[in-house]
Amino acid sequence: MRLLFAGTPHAAVPSLEALIASRHDVVAVLTRADAPAGRGRTLVPSPVRVAAEAAGIPVVTDVPRGDDFLTLLRDLDIDAAPVVAYGHLLRPDVLAVPRHGWVNLHFSLLPAWRGAAPVQRAIIAGDEITGATTFLLDEGMDTGPVLGTMTETIRPRDTSGDLLDRLAHAGAGLLVATLDGLEDGALHPQPQPADGVSLAAKLTTADAHIDFRDPALAVDRLIRGCTPAPGAWTTVPGPDGAPARLGLGPVAARPDVTDLGAGELRPGKREVLVGTATHAVQLGLVQPVGKKPMAAADWARGARLGDDVLLGTQEGAR
Structure with a gap:
């Protein structure tokens, strides 16, 4: 034909x-x-x-x-x-x-x-x-x-x-x-x-916002569904304390960690955990505004985050 x-x-x-x-x-x-x-x-x-x-x-x-x-x-x-x-x-x-x-x-x-x-x-x-x-x-x-x-x-x-x-x-x-x-x-x-x-319906940037007050399963699915486009993101306190955008790659489930509150961050030498409404997830690649994607642990070391940081809330910190 x-x-x-x-x-x-x-x-x-x-x-x-x-x-x-x-x-x-x-x-x-x-x-x-x-x-x-x-x-x-x-x-x-x-x-x-x-x-x-x-x-x-x-x-x-x-x-x-x-x-x-x-x-x-x-x-x-x-x-x-x-x-x-x-x-x-x-x-x-x-x-x-x-x-x-x-x-x-x-x-x-x-x-x-x-x-x-x-x-x-x-x-x-x-x-x-x-x-x-x-x-x-x-x-x-x-x-x-x-x-x-x-x-x-x-x-x-x-x-x-x-x-x-x-x-x-x-x-x-x-x-x-x-x-x-x-x-x-x-x-x-x-x-x-x-x-x-x-x-x-087409996914918008607003649709791709990750709120860690959601269950871990929902967080994981939304990030994977938005990768590579439109790109999942959440908020983190910026240098001036105001919420800044942070791009997120797929996460790994950590059902063994249940003592983190929703959005509560736990940086380590080799991993970065964040709490959800159910259990923690381990961040993979992240992308701060204006920078290339990097391993979450490298980002956390460079960002020098305090112990009171919350991801994925409107305020960005407690």
Whole structure:
């Protein structure tokens, strides 16, 4: 089949590469326009654009609105448009152009976790199983009929980055198999069930704030779900006593330590413990404002913290 691939981030690149290597013909790639990044706000192409240009495939960055885009799309004479994390909603007249529709690869078992952050939300919720779904886009938010699924275990120490990487590579095979099945006439879309719907709203910086008054299990899941983006953080007293931000990497459970109050810090030579509503956790990498990530013990030595420091409260200290 003649394909237009639509995608933007790193997680979409394995699918593009798998489709290029398949029996299908990727005639063009649709991705978001170059975006400013870094302190200099230099325009940077999307990972999908970089991969497409390396393969010699024409790239389209037009916003999918207006008659010009519709004309361009029709001129491509495509059979299907596979989509992986493209980043724009599509109008009904655009959805109607490909003969076999827009085939979206979504990183959850629909109808669970419809929306922008399915992998992060699954980890935060404590799900043990997730997966990926291919389905036909319609006007709703991840509501179209299902074509194929695959499952993936969420491991106890998975971050959202770890899990997304596995799903991106395994899901690429599912996407290719789905397009093969559509071309062969072996697949028939099935409506999503009405039960089991959950929503996966995009995580904000505020969502990633860690409050150590929560149970240790909730702290662990939230940090892992927010790693690497948007990045978990808490508060610690700054040089002037005001709360300063401290980025957090995944923690280790310490159920053997129950004598620390919520947010109470216990720095040691090789470890830094902090209390929660249940038991302590051991901090891993931390990142003070304006500095690179470092081992928690190194941070604690340099910060010269007092015995009365509390993490993750509005006040930052007792």
